[in-house]
Amino acid sequence: MLFNFLFALNEEGTISLEITGFGIRHGTPGNLDLGSVEVSGSIQELSGQFQDFFWIEDLLGRMTGHYTTVQCNGLYGPSNSLITGIYLKAGNIVPQLILGLSGNVSVQNSLSDYVSIYKPIVYIYKTTQASNIGLANKYGDIPWIKVVIPPYSSAGNYNGTIVFSLYSN
Amino acid sequence: MRKSLKISALVMGLFAAALLLNNATKAADGTLALEITAGTGYCVYATDLDLGSTGFDYTARNREGDFTTTDGDDHWLCVDEQGQSDWTVTLQSTDVLNMTTSNAAHTIPATDVSVANGQATITAGVCTAGTYTNALGTDYLDSAQTLFGKASAAGEICTIETPGVVSLRAELAASQAIGVYSGTLTVTIPSF
Numbered sequence: 001m002l003f004n005f006l007f008a009l010n011e012e013g014t015i016s017l018e019i020t021g022f023g024i025r026h027g028t029p030g031n032l033d034l035g036s037v038e039v040s041g042s043i044q045e046l047s048g049q050f051q052d053f054f055w056i057e058d059l060l061g062r063m064t065g066h067y068t069t070v071q072c073n074g075l076y077g078p079s080n081s082l083i084t085g086i087y088l089k090a091g092n093i094v095p096q097l098i099l100g101l102s103g104n105v106s107v108q109n110s111l112s113d114y115v116s117i118y119k120p121i122v123y124i125y126k127t128t129q130a131s132n133i134g135l136a137n138k139y140g141d142i143p144w145i146k147v148v149i150p151p152y153s154s155a156g157n158y159n160g161t162i163v164f165s166l167y168s169n
Numbered sequence: 170m171r172k173s174l175k176i177s178a179l180v181m182g183l184f185a186a187a188l189l190l191n192n193a194t195k196a197a198d199g200t201l202a203l204e205i206t207a208g209t210g211y212c213v214y215a216t217d218l219d220l221g222s223t224g225f226d227y228t229a230r231n232r233e234g235d236f237t238t239t240d241g242d243d244h245w246l247c248v249d250e251q252g253q254s255d256w257t258v259t260l261q262s263t264d265v266l267n268m269t270t271s272n273a274a275h276t277i278p279a280t281d282v283s284v285a286n287g288q289a290t291i292t293a294g295v296c297t298a299g300t301y302t303n304a305l306g307t308d309y310l311d312s313a314q315t316l317f318g319k320a321s322a323a324g325e326i327c328t329i330e331t332p333g334v335v336s337l338r339a340e341l342a343a344s345q346a347i348g349v350y351s352g353t354l355t356v357t358i359p360s361f
Contacts, residue, residue, distance in 0.1 A: 007360040008256070013216025015265055015282065015354050017232055017339060020224050021347045059225055061347035099227050100344045134270035134346035136225045 021136060022059040026068060026166040029053060032145055044149040049091060053140030054164055055098060056105075056124055061134045065104070065169040067125035070162060072117050075147065078156030085148030086160065087114035088121075091141050095124055100137030104129050107141055114146050120165070128169045208250030208326075210361030212258065213238050215245070216354055218337050229343045233305065235334040245286070246330035247359060249296070249319060256359035257299065257318030260284055262310035262352055265339060269348030277350060279311035281340035287332040289317030294327030296320075305338040313357065 029052030037044050056068055072086040090111040097105075108122045115121055124141060126132065145162075215236035223232060235243060247258060262282045267275035285305040291298050299318035308314050317329055339350075 008357050009360050011214070011216050011356045011358065013218075013354045013356070015218050015220070015262060015337065015339070015352045016350060017220035017265075018222040018349045019341070019345055019347050020222055022224060061225070101346065131272075134267060134272065134275055134348045136227075136344060136347055 021061045024056070024058050024060055024066060024166065024168075026056040026164060027054075028162070028164045029142075034145070034147060037149060039153065039155050040149075041151045043151055045146055046149065047144060047146040049144045050142050053096070053098065053142055054123065055138055055140035056126075056166065057099070057138040058103070058126065059136045061132065061136045063128060063130055063132050065126040065128040065132060067167055067169065068123045069120035069165045069167070070117050070123045070143075071120040071165075072160050072162045074118070075158035075160035077158040078154050081154045081156070081158075083147060083149060083153065083158055083160075084118050085150070086117050086162075087146040087148070088117045088123075088162075089114045089144040089146070090123075091143050095139040095141050098138040098140050101135045103135040103137050103139075104132055105137070105139040111143075114144070117162070120163075123164070207252050210248050210250045210359075212247040212358040212361075213240050213242070213245060214258065214356055214358060215239065215335070216356050218354065220337075220339055225345075225347050226341075227344050229345075230341050231305075231338050232341055233336060233338045235336050243334040244331050245316060245335055246289075246292070246328055247317075247319075247361075248293075248328045249359070249361060250326055251361045252324040252326055253319065253359060253361070254323035255299070255319050255321060257301075257315045257357075258359070259313040259315050259357045260310060260335075261313040261355045261357075263354075265350045265352035267346055267348040268351050270346055272346065275346035275348065277339055277341065277345070277352070279352070280309050281342075282310045282352070283308055283338050283340075284310055284314050284316070285336040285338070286316050286334075289329050289331045292328045292330045294325065296322065296325035296327035296329070298329050305336060306340075310337075310354075313355075 034046040265277035297320040299320040
């Protein structure tokens with residue numbers, strides 16, 4: 001007689017994989033042409049909005065946060081003339097999630113209105129938090145720029161550089 | 170005198186002949202018997218699979234790999250020398266957790282982990298193989314999936330073997346979080 005033992009054995013093992021990060025990078029959209037005004041004995045203003053994002057992309061997903069600064073030390077014109085009244089305002093005080101998982105990214109509150117960027121100011125930043133771990137994303141903002149033109153500024157073309165810098169916390 | 174002797178001899182001869190005839194029709198019965206005893210058996214399979222390392226991606230994609238069995242091969246098999254009437258080999262997975270973030274939102278659910286294997290065949294002995302095949306993206310391991318098995322019968326000795334590798338796929342969501350992931354695989358095999 002044959003006995004059929006219908007017992008079964010469970011054997012356990014592991015399924016594993018790793019998703020790795022890359023680094024952190026940032027970028028700007030390019031140039032902004034504010035147009036032109038006539039020479040005047042009064043203060044004048046020109047403003048406009050960039051057409052694309054100032055962005056920061058975190059593909060590292062670490063706990064440590066980071067921040068960006070923005071600065072423009074002036075528009076240089078003819079005969080060494082200089083316009084230093086350069087101001088920036090956030091396009092949206094809540095930065096836009098462009099790609100990836102929502103994370104702890106913010107725009108500095110003061111940029112809800114124009115702030116001078118003659119000296120560097122904090123723009124878009126991510127605070128250091130444990131909940132940052134594993135999260136990769138790309139955030140951005142499309143800022144407004146305002147230039148305050150002093151009276152009797154020389155006629156000519158004025159150009160300047162907006163420097164957008166990235167730092168780790 | 171002579172006649173009587175002759176008759177006696179004849180009678181003796183007839184009696185002897187009768188004795189010989191009676192002895193030739195008798196038969197003695199005996200028994201021929203043998204026993205084939207059942208053996209045990211074993212299975213060759215795998216329990217671990219490392220799908221390796223991949224860089225972060227904003228888009229959804231799949232990560233796949235093939236099991237390597239305990240004997241370094243890629244075929245799964247069971248040698249049934251016990252002659253069980255039927256048995257199966259199954260595979261199941263738990264959710265695959267992000268061990269780096271410990272964030273439940275970063276889990277790869279078992280409903281996104283699938284298995285593939287071809288129809289197993291009998292490679293030794295005589296029995297009936299069960300009909301089981303699995304496909305990636307179709308047969309998910311949130312419940313036990315049968316890879317192969319024996320359909321019948323008790324007393325039949327055989328080896329049933331997959332035709333090739335047993336593969337596994339994990340479906341990664343768009344922007345699947347960075348980290349090290351781990352889950353538990355359970356292989357259920359017959360006890361021979």
